[in-house]
Amino acid sequence: MAIDTIVTECRDLVARPLGAVADAWKLAHPGGRAVASYPVWAPAEIIHAAGMLPLALLGGGTSVELTHADARFQSFVCSIAKSTLELGFQGLVAGVDGFVFSNICDVARNLGSIYKRNFPEAFVEYLHLPQNSTSSAVAAYTASELRRLAAAIEDQFGLAVTETALAKSIETYNGLRARLRALYAFRIAEPEKLSTTELYLVLRAAALAPPEETIVRLDALLAALPARGGRRQDRMRVVLEGLFCEQPPLGLLEVLEEAGCYVVEDDLLLGWRWFVDDVPGDGDPFARLGAAYVDRAVPSSTRHEGRQHRADGLVEKVRRAGADAVIFAPAKFCEPALFDYVLMKQGLERAGIPHMLVEFEEKMWTFERTRNEIETFVESMLFE
């Protein structure tokens, strides 16, 4: 399949309301259920092992006007929380049977319980993902939390999450994540052949479709990309950091590249490529997945890693990707990203890596100021 056709397919899928995506899948799978997870990470494997469709709950972007949620959440709360609630009030997630939230930030935690109160007919589960990465007890705790989610799904939907099915789902998602890692590696090597907008659309579509279907699409893309034409331009190679939760408008990603950057690494939809390598081993799949969360997770602003300074993961990412600079792009009001910005920028400065900051909101629709700032940054780097 041609690359452009794949990207167009993904673009179409991403443009559809989440409820419609769920409904379409359920129409083809009578009796099926769909469960959507709020960023950043949730064990899609467990949802999949129950025979359900795992989806990403990513807010309303530019597609939904706030008519109810603004009265529930104050002006200083991030857009994704409000638009996610609005999706519920406007019935735009009606086809989704359940929602999973976790302790990524204070707003997300409150959103989870407010969702449950306002939409009592939906299955809403809250996961406490561990912040202690070094305790001798953390792996067992994490496994118990994953088992609790599985039991809640079983209770709610009358579906079984067997260890055999979960092991198979882990294998499936290992395959999916391996292909996403391959795509990211390809972009580092040949950024002129795969734009960040394209990669983002493919990635976001992966969070809206069964993994088996996505794997077929990614294989076709990986097979076609090397032969794709593209002339390397004199652009600055950058790492994009801080977009792990609220989704940037496509226009922002396009402007970054038009303004003279190759984005060679990013933290977009980080939870869907959460592990640095495969979830390994044999045996109890809950224990394996829990241990992988503790020991094989990518650096993230929503997880404390006691074995590494906050800036180290980003500096490593810059070096691994051969990047020249970092563009921090936290969502407006995103406390995890805004706090990490300080320690990360200090780390980058110690390592002599240039950086700049541009905030965004999912509803942002004019990008000229951002374009101007990035062009100035790029020019100052390229012509210094």
Next chain:
Amino acid sequence: MATAVTERAYQGRVHEQSRRLMAAWMGELGRAEVEGVPTGALMISGNCVELLRACHVLPMFPEVTALQNAIRHKSLPLILKAEQAGYSSDNCAYVKADIGLFLDGGMGPGTPIPFPTITVCNYVGCNVYVKWFEHLADISGSKLFMLDVPFARTPEPSGADVQYVVAQLRELIALCESVTGRKFDIDELREILAHAARAEEGYARCKHLTKHHPAPFDAYFDSINMMGPINVLRGTPGAAEFFDDAVVEFEGLVAQGVGPLSQERFRTVIEGPPPYPYYKNFRNLFTKWGAVAVQSTYSTVGGIWEWGFRHDPKRPLESIAEQMLRENLTNRSIVDRYQQIRRYVEEWQADALVIHSIKSCRLFSAGQGDMRDYFTRELGVSTLLVESDLEDPRYYAEAQIKNRIDAFFEALEHKKLVAKAAAAH
């Protein structure tokens, strides 16, 4: 309006003793570096201060430092210093005031606020705690211990939750032993927990006394005098005695029929932390209307004692874990908080709910519009929502807040008169 309402002039023994006890603790902290006493930074919410005491690590609380700087009108320059260093205007101002204090030379070696020897992040609900203590450990070079407390997402903590926290408490003990060179003594912890339970009992009794009409103290503005001893000094004999005395004093006021104001015209429950930079101004806006807070959620951030939980010396680590997991406001969901407030409104016979929404603390505030919706539409409780901040004076707009408070109590007064007239017929 009726006769002008005034505040009781004499603040009482509770106020004086609280100041004395807290000043003594601050003095110990100021001398810790010179005397070689190990210190441990902790957060207020659902803390394990008893464990640090049993390990002979002097507890210190960056939140207390931040609020003290705010109440003394010193927070803004510190916040600006932090913002100059890269912190966002949208970050929690408590953290910025703390980091700003360091940048301003007011924290660290040779200052009254020493660097902690260990930084114990009791992650009890608030995600900003994780960030704050990462940053504090970064600037101080102290060892960071992340004490991860699973959020209350089931009716009761599971066995796995308790085991996980207890395992971490044991690891914290080992860290403290390595820092102090002293062997941990479980019997010493039991003794400290017995003092803690006595203080908890006293605090709970005080809080139940505000069910009387008039309430003997304001459970929001006056509770600050008790929050220091219960959250910071819990586990000391001094804190236990403080609450014994407080009960006697407040029982005396109840017997005399005396409250904090010359008239108690409205009974409120207040949700959310106070605006520390304008603490007195904010209080005056309620005093004028004879509005007394008979309960508050802020007074339960460290622990909810009025429903009966007490630390149990017979199950020392388990009971510390259970308190951190469930028996405090911050580790419960905002919707659980609705039920806590509902009980306050009903059992303390409040006329209204006042929500003070602060920008800094999203744990408290994110979604308080939904809370207002629940109380006004579903329960029919008169509810006022005002916005400012607990630390950053730039967000306190007195004229706007005053207008809203005045309009609210005017309407409430009218509602009371109509109800009284209807009852008379």
